[in-house]
Amino acid sequence: xxxxxxxxxxxxxxxxxxxxxxxxxxxxxxxxxxxxxxxxxxxxxxxxxxxxxxxxxxxxxxxxxxxxxxxxxxxxxxxxxxxxxxxxxxxxxxxxxxxxxxxxxxxxxxxxxxxxxxxxxxxxxxxxxxxxxxxxxxxxxxxxxxxxxxxxxxxxxxxxxxxxxxxxxxxxxxxxxxxxxxxxxxxxxxxxx
Amino acid sequence: xxxxxxxxxxxxxxxxxxxxxxxxxxxxxxxxxxxxxxxxxxxxxxxxxxxxxxxxxxxxxxxxxxxxxxxxxxxxxxxxxxxxxxxxxxxxxxxxxxxxxxxxxxxxxxxxxxxxxxxxxxxxxxxxxxxxxxxxxxxxxxxxxxxxxxxxxxxxxxxxxxxxxxxxxxxxxxxxxxxxxxx
Numbered sequence: 001x002x003x004x005x006x007x008x009x010x011x012x013x014x015x016x017x018x019x020x021x022x023x024x025x026x027x028x029x030x031x032x033x034x035x036x037x038x039x040x041x042x043x044x045x046x047x048x049x050x051x052x053x054x055x056x057x058x059x060x061x062x063x064x065x066x067x068x069x070x071x072x073x074x075x076x077x078x079x080x081x082x083x084x085x086x087x088x089x090x091x092x093x094x095x096x097x098x099x100x101x102x103x104x105x106x107x108x109x110x111x112x113x114x115x116x117x118x119x120x121x122x123x124x125x126x127x128x129x130x131x132x133x134x135x136x137x138x139x140x141x142x143x144x145x146x147x148x149x150x151x152x153x154x155x156x157x158x159x160x161x162x163x164x165x166x167x168x169x170x171x172x173x174x175x176x177x178x179x180x181x182x183x184x185x186x187x188x189x190x191x192x193x
Numbered sequence: 194x195x196x197x198x199x200x201x202x203x204x205x206x207x208x209x210x211x212x213x214x215x216x217x218x219x220x221x222x223x224x225x226x227x228x229x230x231x232x233x234x235x236x237x238x239x240x241x242x243x244x245x246x247x248x249x250x251x252x253x254x255x256x257x258x259x260x261x262x263x264x265x266x267x268x269x270x271x272x273x274x275x276x277x278x279x280x281x282x283x284x285x286x287x288x289x290x291x292x293x294x295x296x297x298x299x300x301x302x303x304x305x306x307x308x309x310x311x312x313x314x315x316x317x318x319x320x321x322x323x324x325x326x327x328x329x330x331x332x333x334x335x336x337x338x339x340x341x342x343x344x345x346x347x348x349x350x351x352x353x354x355x356x357x358x359x360x361x362x363x364x365x366x367x368x369x370x371x372x373x374x375x376x
Contacts, residue, residue, distance in 0.1 A: 001238055001301070008216060010242050015249035022250075 074151045075099050080189060082145030082161070089191065103149060105188050106159060109166060113175040145191065161185075197261035205252055216245065219262055222335060223269050225301055229330055230273035230323070231280075234301065240276055244268040263341040266331070270345055317367045325360035328353055 002010065077094045093099055145161040158169040164182055167174040177185065197218055203211035220241060227244075228237040247268050248255070255264050311334060318326045324346070331342040332353075343353045 001234065004217065004220075007220060007238075007242060007245075008213065011216070011245045011249065014242060014246040018246065018250045 074153070075103060075149045076152050077150050078102055079148045079150070080145060080191065081148070082191060099149070102147070102189065105185065106147070106166070109177060109181060109185065110173070110175055112181070113177070145189075147189075197265075198257055201248070201255065201261050202257075212249075215248075215261065219265055220245065221301060222262075223265055226266055226327075226330060226335065227269045227273045228301075229318075229327055230270070231276055236276060237273075240272045241269060243272055259341065259344055262335070263337060263344055266335070266337075266345045267347075270327075313368070314364070317364055320367055321360055321363055325356050325363070328356040329360050329364075332357060 075096075076099075077092060078099045080089070080091045080093070082089050093102070144163070147159040147161065149157045149159075151157070160167045160169055161182075164177050164179070165174055166177055166185075197215045200211040200214045200218075204215070223241045223244060224234070224237045227240050228234055231237050231240065244265055248265070255261065259267075314329070314333065318329060321329070327346060328342055331337045331345055332339065337345065339350055339353050339357075343350050346353065348356075
């Protein structure tokens, strides 16, 4: 067996070796991890964007509509069918700007109603639509229109405007329009009663 | 008596002589304890050196919640069990070396077991199971408390009580009635 001094020397010798080994292992790990992180960063910045599907950039994503309400750019035409006191009307619109404008108008109505505010400034304070606003108004005739958007691939998105209620037939999403909103919408569609 | 904790604190503060005090106080006891597991005095010494080097390398792992002796014995025990696990073959040694190892063992026993009574008990311990032998060693030879012994052996207090009870019962048979008084 070793004497005291030998043991002490052996303890410190082994300790030094272990500390050196630990430092060596730490350096080895850093030598592997740092280049790996750099490679991953370069790859995610340069190669990964090229691998993603084309088309949807941020601006488009912000303007992307709820799937059930459809993507404006994919519409080919819109058919507006309806009946009011003047009779039955059918109008087919293929002008892409007009189709887009009608679709945006419907989306604005959904957003406005869901946000609890009126679409434009009016005499009524924003967000405080009164019950009489939702009343039928002076006209006693029923207003019913079907607005049918057709996409380029042939599928349809249908909205039904029944008096004050605008309903998406595809997902049964309904909103109640105020008289002011209804009037403006019908004027926009050039369908005044 | 804090079993080396204050010396270790001084060592952590930079006083290298404090480590000498810890080694002088605890090294031989640790070797003797580890030898209970490995039954090889040279291997026990080696393992004890590794355990002490743990104190130097991992300075802040010891949190002073137990005595330094208990902590060191915990390190020694775990290294001893690791050594036994990885020891694949039985080492053969020359007869002359075996004689030397045996002499060194006896010398160590003389150092650690200055008390004649303890030597008598020590001789009887070889017939006990490993756990019983270790628990008697820790409590009787190393003067650890039951809780400290439980920490070293990674058992609970109740288990240590049971082991000690059974060990005494068996020693009573080996040593006879007079032998029981030695404990």
